[in-house]
Amino acid sequence: METRKPVTTAKLRKMKEDGKPITVITAYDYPSAMLAEQAGVEVILVGDSLGNVVLGYDSTIPVTLDDMIYHSKAVTRAAKSSFVVTDMPFMTYHGSLDTALRNGARIMQEGLAKALKLEGGAEIVPAVQALVQAGIPVMAHVGLTPQSIHQIGGYKVQGKNSAQAKKLLDDAKALEQAGAFAIVLELITEQLAEQVTKQLSIPTIGIGAGAGCDGQVLVFHDVLGYGADLHPKRFVKTYANIGEQIRAGIQSYVEDVRERRFPGPEHSFQMEGEVAEHLYGGSAEPKKERLTAGSTSSI
Numbered sequence: 271m272e273t274r275k276p277v278t279t280a281k282l283r284k285m286k287e288d289g290k291p292i293t294v295i296t297a298y299d300y301p302s303a304m305l306a307e308q309a310g311v312e313v314i315l316v317g318d319s320l321g322n323v324v325l326g327y328d329s330t331i332p333v334t335l336d337d338m339i340y341h342s343k344a345v346t347r348a349a350k351s352s353f354v355v356t357d358m359p360f361m362t363y364h365g366s367l368d369t370a371l372r373n374g375a376r377i378m379q380e381g382l383a384k385a386l387k388l389e390g391g392a393e394i395v396p397a398v399q400a401l402v403q404a405g406i407p408v409m410a411h412v413g414l415t416p417q418s419i420h421q422i423g424g425y426k427v428q429g430k431n432s433a434q435a436k437k438l439l440d441d442a443k444a445l446e447q448a449g450a451f452a453i454v455l456e457l458i459t460e461q462l463a464e465q466v467t468k469q470l471s472i473p474t475i476g477i478g479a480g481a482g483c484d485g486q487v488l489v490f491h492d493v494l495g496y497g498a499d500l501h502p503k504r505f506v507k508t509y510a511n512i513g514e515q516i517r518a519g520i521q522s523y524v525e526d527v528r529e530r531r532f533p534g535p536e537h538s539f540q541m542e543g544e545v546a547e548h549l550y551g552g553s554a555e556p557k558k559e560r561l562t563a564g565s566t567s568s569i
């Protein structure tokens with residue numbers, strides 16, 4: 271069905287040059303990645319936001335390297351042509367470069383991601399350089415960096431005063447210089463994001479950063495209205511309400527079982543008459559109780 275050529279970093283760069291918006295969504299498992307792939311996104315991000323939306327933590331800090339690898343494995347099995355980027359989680363690319371390289375290698379070799387994403391500015395340039403020199407594409411991430419939430423003190427717009435805006439622009443340039451192939455701009459003003467986008471030649475991918483970025487990323491569960499951690503956020507647009515559909519579906523199932531409407535004869539297997547005869551001397555008629563209750567199941 272999907273005949274698209276695999277997306278590459280070169281293609282993303284070309285899209286920026288051609289002014290074509292780059293589409294990115296997170297995914298954390300096989301079916302969600304399969305649906306994102308079929309919908310035609312260029313990039314699937316295995317974000318450490320899985321800590322919030324899949325694992326039920328209240329930040330991304332508890333997410334481990336093994337968590338990221340486990341979810342990457344499921345996503346990369348489904349993503350035939352989308353470019354899969356996986357977050358390096360909290361504190362796995364700090365300290366020695368050797369540790370950053372070893373952790374990055376595990377995500378690439380076991381998770382089969384095509385690139386890694388790292389949060390931070392100039393301070394992570396050595397880690398970005400080391401990974402890029404090892405042949406790994408790196409996506410940078412500046413602005414609101416949720417792994418530093420306790421230092422930042424809240425999920426609020428970053429780079430608002432001129433000194434902070436200048437620092438963010440300098441960080442972005444340093445990350446491009448270090449070899450990053452793209453950069454996420456999270457929760458910054460539209461004007462600052464436009465400046466960064468103009469001054470860099472690598473694509474900028476915005477979340478809560480306005481319309482001037484080269485691409486946009488949102489969290490799967492936010493886009494679809496699916497489950498936990500869904501207090502409304504200004505920068506999110508919700509395109510479906512699958513949480514409601516899932517709850518209603520489960521409720522119908524529960525009611526059908528309680529009212530003996532499920533399973534119906536079409537979901538059940540009948541014994542051969544002579545086996546029934548040998549077993550209990552009866553006929554192989556389906557259960558009486560169910561016949562009187564009737565079946566209302568659809569499909």
Ligand SMILES: Nc1nc(=O)c2c([nH]1)NC[C@@H]1CN(c3ccc(C(=O)N[C@@H](CCC(=O)O)C(=O)O)cc3)CN21
Nearest residue numbers: 319322323330416425426427489492499502503504505
């Ligand atoms: N479900 C989900 N979606 C995300 O986008 C997301 C996560 N989880 N977890 C990891 C980080 C955390 N993120 C967040 C979380 C909250 C806000 C938030 O409440 N923002 C306020 C803006 C506050 C201000 O005006 O400064 C908002 O109303 O959007 C923003 C980003 C983005 N990431």
Ligand SMILES: CC(C)C(=O)C(=O)O
Nearest residue numbers: 296317318319454487
């Ligand atoms: C929100 C995106 C950019 C992210 O970093 C994540 O999903 O963890």
